[in-house]
Amino acid sequence: MSKKTSIGFGLGLITGVVGGIIAGVLLAPKSGEESRDKLKVTVCDFAEKHSPAIQDARKRAFESLDLLRYKLERQYKKFNNMLKSKKMQKAKELESSAYNV
Secondary structure: OOHHHHHHHHHHHHHHHHHHHHHHHHHOOOOHHHHHHHHHHHHHHHHHHHHHHHHHHHHHHHHHHHHHHHHHHHHHHHHHHHHHHHHHHHHHHHHHHHHHO
16 A cells, blocks of 8 residues: 555544544434533544544645645756757757858
8 A cells, every 4th residue: 555545544534433423423312412512522532542643644644745746846847947948949940040041
């Protein structure tokens, strides 16, 4: 499994677990106040228990985005330099053909 796939899988897993917990609490046959209290306790417990993993996943996601940004900027510069090179080549061709006339 690649690094990108595992990060996506981890984030999807966390999202699914949180969504399942919230849905289970909200759909339980209890009063609204009891459900909200239980939801609050559950979310707080989950956040405390998995905070390092969430922070690590967040850090890796931002690192991946920074790397992607760097690679895109580098490719853009290469492409831009190629265009400039082609324009210079075309200008030299036009200049030499003007002198040959």
